[in-house]
Structures are given as structure tokens and as C-alpha cells.
Amino acid sequence: MTALPLLKMSVFLVGMTAVLVSSVAAILWRKASEVSVDFGPGAQSGLHAVQQDAQICALMVAYQKSADLNGRAARWSACAAFLFGVATFLSILPSG
Numbered sequence: 001m002t003a004l005p006l007l008k009m010s011v012f013l014v015g016m017t018a019v020l021v022s023s024v025a026a027i028l029w030r031k032a033s034e035v036s037v038d039f040g041p042g043a044q045s046g047l048h049a050v051q052q053d054a055q056i057c058a059l060m061v062a063y064q065k066s067a068d069l070n071g072r073a074a075r076w077s078a079c080a081a082f083l084f085g086v087a088t089f090l091s092i093l094p095s096g
Contacts, residue, residue: 011090018083025076032069037062 039058 007090007093011087014083014087014090018080018087021076021083022080025073025080028069028073028076032066032073035062035066035069 037058038061039054041054
């Protein structure tokens with residue numbers, strides 16, 4: 001069995017790292033789509049204004065959690081795209 005040249009091994013490692021990083025992004029986007037809304041005890045109140053306040057607050061908290069997860073996923077995705085770019089650049093270099 002012949003040893004892979006260092007350049008080919010580098011391309012492989014960077015590419016596999018990019019796969020793992022993009023998997024993290026996918027997991028974060030999945031979690032962002034599954035954020036639940038917890039209306040809490042205020043939604044069970046008999047007062048209409050308190051119910052509305054509880055619902056609005058719960059929606060704002062859920063949207064903020066989802067937005068935070070989306071932001072983290074976007075950063076991981078950008079990192080993965082950069083790594084794929086590096087791997088592509090390395091793959092066109094002449095191996096010595």
C-alpha cells in the first residue's frame with residue numbers, strides 16, 4: 001500500500017472537517033425549527049390582558065431562541081464553506 005501524498009491527505013482532512021462542521025450547522029438549524037413556545041402560568045389566568053401578555057412574551061422568547069440558533073448555524077455554515085474552499089484550492093495544487 002502506498003502512502004498518500006501529504007497534499008492529498010490535507011485535502012481529505014480539510015474536506016472531512018468541513019463535513020463535520022456543516023453537520024453541526026444542520027443540527028443547529030434543526031433545533032431552531034423545533035423551538036417550542038412555553039406560555040407559562042400566565043396563559044391560564046382568567047384575565048384576558050394577562051393571557052395576551054404571557055402569549056406575547058412567550059412568542060418573543062421562542063423567536064429569540066430560534067434566531068440565536070439560526071445565527072450560530074449560519075456561522076458554522078460559513079466556516080464549512082470556507083473549509084470546502086480551502087480543500088478545493090488545495091486539490092488543484094500540483095502534488096510533489
